[in-house]
Amino acid sequence: MDRADRPDRPDTMSRRSVLATAAALTALAATTGPALAAGGTAPARRAPRADRFVDNRFWSSYEDWRAGTAEGAAVVTGGRTGLRIAKPAGRTDYTDPHTGRTAAWEYARWTSPTHRSTVPATEVIASWNARTPAGTWLQAELMATYADGSDSPWYVMGRWTSGDDKETDIRRTSVDGQTDGKSTVWTDTLSLDDATAGPRVVSYRLRLTLYRAPGTTATPTVWRLGAMASAVPDRFTVPASAPGVAKELTVPRYSQEIHVGQYPEYDNGGEAWCSPTSSQMIIEYWGRKPKPEDLAWVDPSYADPQVCHAARQTFDYQYDGCGNWPFNAAYAATYTDLQGVVTRLASLTELEQLIAAGIPAITSQSFLKEELTGAGYGTAGHLMTVIGFTADGDVIANDPASPSNDAVRRIYKRREFENIWLRTKRYNSTGKVVSGTGGVCYLYFPVKLGTAQRQALAAVGIR
Structure with a gap:
């Protein structure tokens, strides 16, 4: 699926559309600012760069929430600013497609102002940070305006809950089959039908x-909502980048492979858990962990029960897997004062800047076995945690597709890694042209950041 997925899932399952033509380079470069010098330090705010085909916009501050239109929703302060139900705006029934159960729900709503992207986009991915007590949930939607002036319908980008009570909570789900003839929602991504x-x-x-x-006082609390719009040039290869500063972060190492056969109801067990396993590594890097009561359901004979927990909490019942990108970011943000976003990076130089500031990243890539020396497998979509760079500029990754926790740390050749991660087109094992992820990554980081960390995130458009 060219996304967070089991390493041996076949290339024919790829769902990502071709993103853009190379002609977009000239059109967009004329409207964007200068490129960042390799290894340079970015200011907190800067103009879009000619080599970045990504626009991020997130609402999270008091001013952000107040700028939108609220129907029964209110901004709460005191600690961390968020959005909650103040007074229900209405009531509706929802039939859960995965249980068949119909229930009544009170709701409140918030609609953002129109955001004009700095990039005329071929894809848009929304993500959010929230906590939903038992018996509550949220729905995130997106309406796109096209260059011809027309609007898409309100697309459902996810129905999500941080709860997992089989009696009181809905099933976490994406919504298939949404299209208007110009764009289609594929699990978690709005993608143009003809890029x-x-x-x-x-x-x-x-x-x-x-x-x-109805009749309760419980409410979801949402701290961050936004989207990443992008138009990555259509390419089989990407320009080579020069190595920057060597650094390695100390990130916990977890293997998905030691969980093979465990809880197959969650995406066929551990062999498909690269995304939640990677998420758990970075959550724990930032000092957060599940509580003992969160893990009470896991068989006590299983090692690393927190990985099983992460798989369960990221599982998308429609996608039938743990690889929904925004669901992983949302899971990370259920931990105290932790934030998560889905975005794209333009180069390994940008990733080096994040590592230098102490921020690891989870990257999504697809490749043939021979395209990544030392991996030992090929994949139509796989997540790894990038934790550093060697003195030669090679990538140090915690690769969950490893036989043991001790074997998770890998060093991959710089040129090979940057190409399989940043390209948008590739050849699969049968010689068919399929899509690549174009630099997709998850970034998790705490609310309280140092100056260097804020600057590194701002340099890649995250504020």
């Missing part, structure tokens, strides 16, 4: 609906 000739997405609005059981 070459079709009208690009030039702006969008996000809509957040918060639900709770």
